[in-house]
Amino acid sequence: MTLEDHCGDVIGKARRSAGVSIESAARAANLSVREFDDLEQTGRASKQPDFKGLGNLLQLHGVKLQQVAEGWLPQPIDLSRWQSLRQITTSGSNFTVNAYMVWDAVTRETALFDTGFSAEPIFSLIEEEHLQPSHLFITHSHHDHIEALGPIRRRFPEIRLHSSSNGAPSDQRNQTGQIIRVGGMSVSNRPTPGHAEDGVTYLINGFPGGVPSVAVVGDAIFAGSIGGARELADLAKRAIREHIFSLPAETLICPGHGPVTTVSEETAHNPFFV
Ligand SMILES: [Zn+2]
Structure with a gap:
């Protein structure tokens, strides 16, 4: 089972809806622009992003976002x-x-x-x-x-x-x-x-x-x-x-x-x- 959207997709959707630039989002996530761009593209980051700071900026729940980044999936349903x-x-x-x-x-x-x-x-x-x-x-x-x-x-x-x-x-x-x-x-x-x-x-x-x-x-x-x-x-x-x-x-x-x-x-x- 894989989610439709990895955490980078979630971040990208929220960022575009909020009209926030990549630069501002990278700053809130405590990442370089390149690191942030990688995170949006792949859902993975080479260092731990500040999900709480990023979530606050983009109206995302920081803890839930981090869980998606760490592989959260819904319980399998029969x-x-x-x-x-x-x-x-x-x-x-x-x-x-x-x-x-x-x-x-x-x-x-x-x-x-x-x-x-x-x-x-x-x-x-x-x-x-x-x-x-x-x-x-x-x-x-x-x-x-x-x-x-x-x-x-x-x-x-x-x-x-x-x-x-x-x-x-x-x-x-x-x-x-x-x-x-x-x-x-x-x-x-x-x-x-x-x-x-x-x-x-x-x-x-x-x-x-x-x-x-x-x-x-x-x-x-x-x-x-x-x-x-x-x-x-x-x-x-x-x-x-x-x-x-x-x-x-x-x-x-x-x-x-x-x-x-x-x-x-x-x-x-x-x-x-x-
Ligand atoms: Zn549609």
Whole structure:
């Protein structure tokens, strides 16, 4: 398991959002400009940075940042506890993206969450498990998340799309308080803009076996980081606090990149939250 963002990525995102120069950040970290640049590029430093001083300057939690630098990972989660949930990871030019699928074990009614780069693994799973896809929920319209939309809609023309994009036809646009049934489960939406204007988190309740609810968050939050949001980082963090961290601690967080995590892991360890 590796995090989507190493500590240098976290520092770079926070530094650009705060509009801080490399020189100022290097000074706060008690590093030379070259040492600091290395840290941002690789996540490693040849000498111990002052994470507390750097965190204070960049609105990062110094101790949590140091833990990420020292190899923190969320506790591994056995996804087979959610018997009818799958993470589908596909590769683009030089990175991977996660899509998710959820179905009702009895009726086989199925919801897709994003498409990833390729429809093939989705089609294979649908055939293996005899699934009936009826809904496709889009977390945000960045290309890596919707690349396989065309082939999926051609194969399943009846599939109902859901998105928060202003460009979406009104019958596909998420409404506040809307609840979509997927067999015995229900899917509601929560606005989590910042990384993307149409960023939305889908909360899935009602899994059999009493396992925790699942939040499919797109790129709003990653294990130990957040999706790049530049000058909208404050908006992004506010939405995460309001609409993700307010969920029960055991809620499973399914991000668009990197490993799955939980609300309790991120409130305790995500350096963007001080
Ligand atoms: Zn994105």
